[in-house]
Amino acid sequence: MPSDLEAELRTIERRLLPRHLEGLVVRLCAWKPQSLKSLSRLLRRDDIYLQNTVIKRLLADGRLAFLHPGQPNHPRQGYVPGKGRSPRAPRKPRVPAASRSVSPRAESSPPRFGMEMPDIGRND
Numbered sequence: 001m002p003s004d005l006e007a008e009l010r011t012i013e014r015r016l017l018p019r020h021l022e023g024l025v026v027r028l029c030a031w032k033p034q035s036l037k038s039l040s041r042l043l044r045r046d047d048i049y050l051q052n053t054v055i056k057r058l059l060a061d062g063r064l065a066f067l068h069p070g071q072p073n074h075p076r077q078g079y080v081p082g083k084g085r086s087p088r089a090p091r092k093p094r095v096p097a098a099s100r101s102v103s104p105r106a107e108s109s110p111p112r113f114g115m116e117m118p119d120i121g122r123n124d
Contacts, residue, residue, distance in 0.1 A: 001031060009042055018054070021045075025054055026063055026081055033067045033078035055079065 005027055012024075021043070028034050028042060036055065040047035058064040059082075067078035 005031060012044065022054055022058055022063070025050075025058060025079075029064060029079045030081045033080050035076070035078045039079070058082075 008024070016024075024043065025034075025039060028039060034042075036047050036051055039045075039055075040050050043050070055064065058079075059066075062082040062084055064079045065082040066072060066074075067080055068074040068076070071077070
């Protein structure tokens with residue numbers, strides 16, 4: 001293990017900022033592929049907590065990847081650094097309500113709410 005990473009792990013505090021903990025996880029996985037158990041032991045954190053918060057977020061961001069990507073439940077599953085943050089799809093610009101076009105069908109026909117109700121008690 002690199003000496004700077006080892007020294008940082010020795011001085012780890014109980015409470016860490018999430019981004020600091022995430023950075024440690026990525027650096028540990030960059031050193032060598034790490035399993036969830038080894039990460040929880042090195043970081044002195046509960047494995048369920050790491051999996052549900054830190055690892056899940058890092059996998060979603062693309063900063064971590066599975067060692068066996070096709071098999072998430074592989075018995076020797078581990079984590080390796082990913083390609084980086086996954087780019088977010090650009091949002092479509094919002095069109096103001098005044099400039100939205102209304103279809104001709106919507107203007108001519110009354111709104112329909114399912115079944116039409118019969119006129120009861122009407123004398124024709």
